[in-house]
Amino acid sequence: MADVRPFSGIRYDERRASFRRALCPPYDVIDAAQAARLRRDPLNAIHLELPEGTGENRYAAAAGTWERWARAQVLRRDAAPSFYVCEERFALNGKAMRRVGFMAALGVSDEAARAVVPHERTLPKPKADRLKLLAAVRANVSPIFAILPDPSGAARRALAKVMRSRPAAQGRAASGVRYRLWAVREPALEKAAARRKLLIADGHHRFEVGRAYYKLNPRPGADTILAYLCPEQDAGLAVLPTHRVVAFGAVDEKELAAECRLSRCRSRSEMLARLERSANLYAFGLWDARGYRLAEPRSAGGCRSGLCVEWIGRRLLRRLAPDQIRYFHDAARSEAEARKLGGAAVFVKPCSVAQIRKAVDRVGLLPPKSTYFYPKIATGLVFKSLETA
Numbered sequence: 001m002a003d004v005r006p007f008s009g010i011r012y013d014e015r016r017a018s019f020r021r022a023l024c025p026p027y028d029v030i031d032a033a034q035a036a037r038l039r040r041d042p043l044n045a046i047h048l049e050l051p052e053g054t055g056e057n058r059y060a061a062a063a064g065t066w067e068r069w070a071r072a073q074v075l076r077r078d079a080a081p082s083f084y085v086c087e088e089r090f091a092l093n094g095k096a097m098r099r100v101g102f103m104a105a106l107g108v109s110d111e112a113a114r115a116v117v118p119h120e121r122t123l124p125k126p127k128a129d130r131l132k133l134l135a136a137v138r139a140n141v142s143p144i145f146a147i148l149p150d151p152s153g154a155a156r157r158a159l160a161k162v163m164r165s166r167p168a169a170q171g172r173a174a175s176g177v178r179y180r181l182w183a184v185r186e187p188a189l190e191k192a193a194a195r196r197k198l199l200i201a202d203g204h205h206r207f208e209v210g211r212a213y214y215k216l217n218p219r220p221g222a223d224t225i226l227a228y229l230c231p232e233q234d235a236g237l238a239v240l241p242t243h244r245v246v247a248f249g250a251v252d253e254k255e256l257a258a259e260c261r262l263s264r265c266r267s268r269s270e271m272l273a274r275l276e277r278s279a280n281l282y283a284f285g286l287w288d289a290r291g292y293r294l295a296e297p298r299s300a301g302g303c304r305s306g307l308c309v310e311w312i313g314r315r316l317l318r319r320l321a322p323d324q325i326r327y328f329h330d331a332a333r334s335e336a337e338a339r340k341l342g343g344a345a346v347f348v349k350p351c352s353v354a355q356i357r358k359a360v361d362r363v364g365l366l367p368p369k370s371t372y373f374y375p376k377i378a379t380g381l382v383f384k385s386l387e388t389a
Helices: 032-038 058-073 124-137 154-162 186-193 204-216 253-259 270-279 307-317 331-341 353-363
Strands: 008-014 075-077 083-092 096-105 143-148 169-172 178-184 198-200 223-232 238-240 243-246 260-265 284-288 292-295 326-328 345-350 371-372
Touching: 008 154, 058 075, 083 204, 096 154, 096 186, 124 204, 143 204, 154 186, 154 223, 198 204, 198 223, 198 353, 204 223, 204 326, 223 292, 243 331, 253 260, 270 284, 270 331, 270 345, 284 307, 284 331, 307 345, 326 331, 331 345
Parallel strands: 143 223
Antiparallel strands: 008 075, 083 096, 083 178, 096 223, 143 198, 169 178, 238 371, 243 326, 243 345, 260 292, 284 292, 284 345
8 A cells, every 4th residue: 555644845935936946847857948047036846846056066056055945934834734735737749738746755665665656767877876865965855646437426526525625825827827725634645545456657757856855864754755646547747758769770770670560640739640540559650761760660579568669669769778779758859859960750659548557567667768747747846855754
């Protein structure tokens, strides 16, 4: 059973920093230009999430910022343990969307971790970075994102009940996402989550680092990490494909032609539409110097997940190290980056949460960046101390 608890969150004083000023994306999707823009504001959460500097100085800078903001009461700790219900309104492909979930303290002990199912393999470099940051700040700056099965609708009913009251904070982030946040003690949420196995949607590195930190610091407070839980049946739960961009020559044309049925497409939109309609589970799209093509593998090639990211990783790009692949969830940007690089863009077939769960049951962990749950949970809505329960 999942160990899901309320906690005394640490939040921005809205009089000092609105959501527009304070919020930033999680560290792994902030590019250099965006980082430079966000760092112009001295109160933006990027100074904790992705501190500026080199080497060990970065982690000391984040710790100093955390302590300085606490002393100045830029950040305030809530008196009562709470769940933090979060509503996000956003646009996706021109459609207005709403996603509702809640922040909680999620147990990371060996026993509690058995109820949390990862779906992506992790890499040592980002884990080392996040562990150093955690040790310096001694707080969860950003949450992991987990999917909560809610077939009976109990969690969604509890969330709807909370949202009939006045929110504790609200506002629009610089990203355009509009947030409303409630701090509540709602036993029905704890009960609905405790009966289920959670699937990690995003934050695999942070989850493993949270477990590692607790083993090094086995004390109250460190035994849980900050998590955002969203009901699997929520109408606004959107999962996007994560496309791959590689250098010229990374895709072996002879092997590609031997293993896949290739058909030319006149445009990116035609290729993506045909890819989504294809009955071939391992189909993928490709743009390179030869133009747009739909590739449909003639066999599963030893893959059992039913997701094309496994075929792409095990067959198409198997010779590449993880740092030789660039990842983008936007198809147009993927192609633009491939053109700039003089390489190739590999377009991933969309999948559902149910397909991801089935794939994990069949094969265990999938390649890094197999999914992209949109939008990412912003950093700065609420923080969680690792010093006290």
